[in-house]
Amino acid sequence: MDGRVSLDRVAMRFGDFTAIQPTSLEIQSGEFFSFLGPSGCGKTTLLNIISGFLTPSEGKVSIGGEEMIRVPVNRRPTAMIFQNLALFPLMSVYDNIEFGLEVRGVDRSARRRKADELLELVALGGSGHKPVSELSGGQKQRIAIARALAVEPRVLLLDEPLSALDLKLRQHMRTELKAIQRQTGITFIYITHDQGEALTMSDRVAVMSAGRIEQIADPMTLYRDPATAFVAGFVGENNRLAGHVTAADGELVTLDAGLAVAVSGRARQPLAVGDSASLYVRPEQWRVGTPDDLRLPFSGIVQAEHFEGAWLTLEVALDSGPTLRVQVPHVVTGDGVDAQLRVGGSCRLDYSPREAVVLPGAEPSPEAGEVADVAATA
């Protein structure tokens, strides 16, 4: 079963508005691929183009090597799981799951066998005769998966299907979706604005912004090596220190960010002395020490503390101005660094330049709202 999906310069315009910039993309057969981006970035439009609900203004879509543009939605080898699931409320669980098979003219007993198989797969065996209205949120979720899998799609499209569930159930369903994907070997294309979902389940993630793909990479690369300022800000939390390049030594680049000491990090692309650039250091990459630990070059004052269970997040105002978000592990015995940190108290900080990333441009990415914007006036 060939579930490759390829987009060839696909673009979508609605009147004057460009929803998707020309985009080319290859998704492997059997891959769990996610589109991650804020609402309005065009990810749902892209999903609708793959499923056939929308015809792109330009470009080609093929699935398993077959050209799809002229194939209507009901004849594409895809199945969609909708955000609101869209189970048929007037039908029983069996009728929902068997709908696609009934359409394909599969006879009654074969349909029922398949439905029972799928109910076992989603761990809801024996509930086939229930009306859909009697199911809980999580059960409805599973029935929606079973209904989509019943038509044996080559590609399963999932449009933020977990967003309606509560936190615990959502985390549980992530594991389950991933397991189902492995078991069936079907290509999953998953749309979400929740980076937790994208990072935990996907083989690869495409981060989208304003109708464009910013970066396609596996989750770890995405987190460690963001290719653009948008990705650096959108995926996970980041501290941005803006300045200009003072030294470029191979991969390591040093910036003057207006702090007491120069900062440096890995550059993904060559930068020349004098270029404006930003250094990104994630909150958990900071090492925090007591005020007398002079091995740590940066010093600051704790402005606020947020207790988050495993982590304690601090807002630390550096002496030279910008405020950083810093995470330290929470130590239950009370003899860790966290016990000595008090709001209003001072502390010292350091990070490892090998972990930090330098990207060109001193301006914050306009859409990446989650960047703790600490740009110093350089």
Added chain:
Amino acid sequence: MWQQLHNRFGLPLTMAIVGLLGVWLILMVLLPQWQMIDYSFHPSLLPSERGGEKDVWTLANYVTFFHNDIHLAIFFKTIWSSVLVTALTLVVSYPLAYYLAKVATPGQAALCLLLLIVPFWINEILRTFAWYIIFAFRGPLNELLFALGLIDRPIRFLNGDTGVLVGMVYAYILFMVFPLYNAIESLDGNQIRAARDLGAGWLRTHRRIVIPHAKPGIATGCIMTFMLAAGSYAVPALLGSPGSRWFTQIIYNWFFEGGDWNQGAAYAFLLLALCILFVTLVMRIFKVGLGDIAK
């Protein structure tokens, strides 16, 4: 109910509400109906004979009906034609309602609804006359068909049932479109998309998803259209011919030409009873309850 109203509105307002409701029910609904029932079970008498020995309870008025083959035939023809009108109206209204509810942009839908409603600002008789003109032997419709080369001689539309059917579909289309529109509008668009996505063609999507969802609306529209059609007078009187007479015309004749109100009342009740029976039957068949219709 009294207690609820009393708690909410206090005694004087509650008495006023219940009182008005009672007056409305008794004066406007029960009394006139009772009067007609009373008429239907008495012989038609001269004023001087009323209250005399001839003024007895009798089934004679009902018996007359069952002995008159022509009236019986017209009666069943009326029911049958009303069914036909209802079916035709449904067939015409369903695509329109679907378009309005699920396809049209809000602007298009508003324009379409306006176009549908505007003709209804004109009196029903005048609208029916408009069709009389359109359907005339040398009228615009014949001219158009002739000019298009579809016919080589004019058709007498007003001769049989054609005019009556078209006139009624036109007259009652809103009573079908609105319940259908309301019902289809409440369907989640993703349901339709999901059915398509699972491979269903348009016909199956409508048959399995849209129509089952719209069933209460369809039932409401059909019942209203059927009742209005069966009780229609103006359309068959204007657009029909003696061959396509409606039962209401017979009732009218008993009242105003025969002057026999008692006989007319009996006929009117027969029509009412049959309509109620028919509607109940339809609701049974389509498994629709009164509650669904009230929605």
